[in-house]
Amino acid sequence: xxxxxxxxxxxxxxxxxxxxxxxxxxxxxxxxxxxxxxxxxxxxxxxxxxxxxxxxxxxxxxxxxxxxxxxxxxxxxxxxxxxxxxxxxxxxxxxxxxxxxxxxxxxxxxxxxxxxxxxxxxxxxxxxxxxxxxxxxxxxxxxxxxxxxxxxxxxxxxxxxxxxxxxxxxxxxxxxxxxxxxxxxxxxxxxxxxxx
Numbered sequence: 001x002x003x004x005x006x007x008x009x010x011x012x013x014x015x016x017x018x019x020x021x022x023x024x025x026x027x028x029x030x031x032x033x034x035x036x037x038x039x040x041x042x043x044x045x046x047x048x049x050x051x052x053x054x055x056x057x058x059x060x061x062x063x064x065x066x067x068x069x070x071x072x073x074x075x076x077x078x079x080x081x082x083x084x085x086x087x088x089x090x091x092x093x094x095x096x097x098x099x100x101x102x103x104x105x106x107x108x109x110x111x112x113x114x115x116x117x118x119x120x121x122x123x124x125x126x127x128x129x130x131x132x133x134x135x136x137x138x139x140x141x142x143x144x145x146x147x148x149x150x151x152x153x154x155x156x157x158x159x160x161x162x163x164x165x166x167x168x169x170x171x172x173x174x175x176x177x178x179x180x181x182x183x184x185x186x187x188x189x190x191x192x193x194x195x196x
Contacts, residue, residue, distance in 0.1 A: 158187035
């Protein structure tokens with residue numbers, strides 16, 4: 001009787017330890033996920049981008065190209081100040097949804113923070129793909145804005161990209177700065193066009 005009770009207690013303790021261990025594994029897995037993902041959009045964050053880019057660079061051929069798009073949501077401060085932060089959040093989420101729509105399965109899709117986003121694609125792609133996706137982004141955002149006629153503001157984004165051979169050894173940050181510079185050219189050109 002005592003031996004049976006002792007065996008039952010050991011087995012209960014053993015099961016409890018296994019359950020606790022599994023619970024800890026789930027917690028560690030969640031924390032790892034949170035460390036590489038943006039909680040609002042579910043996109044990768046900067047840390048996740050750097051990890052995924054390093055992996056991607058190891059897998060692609062030197063003959064492949066890499067395209068980096070940098071996006072900036074237009075007017076987030078205006079939306080936050082005039083309509084509230086919940087509207088700004090809707091804008092950020094809308095931009096992230098559109099970015100997912102124009103991205104391929106293997107792309108690295110990132111919210112860097114605030115209203116800034118990055119897409120990184122690699123493979124047998126050309127400069128033409130960079131412009132095609134910009135056109136697609138503009139088209140989808142225009143459609144979304146036209147279906148929200150009651151909203152007192154449009155959701156839009158400025159975007160720039162750089163296309164380069166995978167064999168180039170330049171660091172990710174340098175290429176992102178190039179794409180960022182082109183995004184600001186795009187933003188200024190659109191502002192100038194709207195004021196004419």
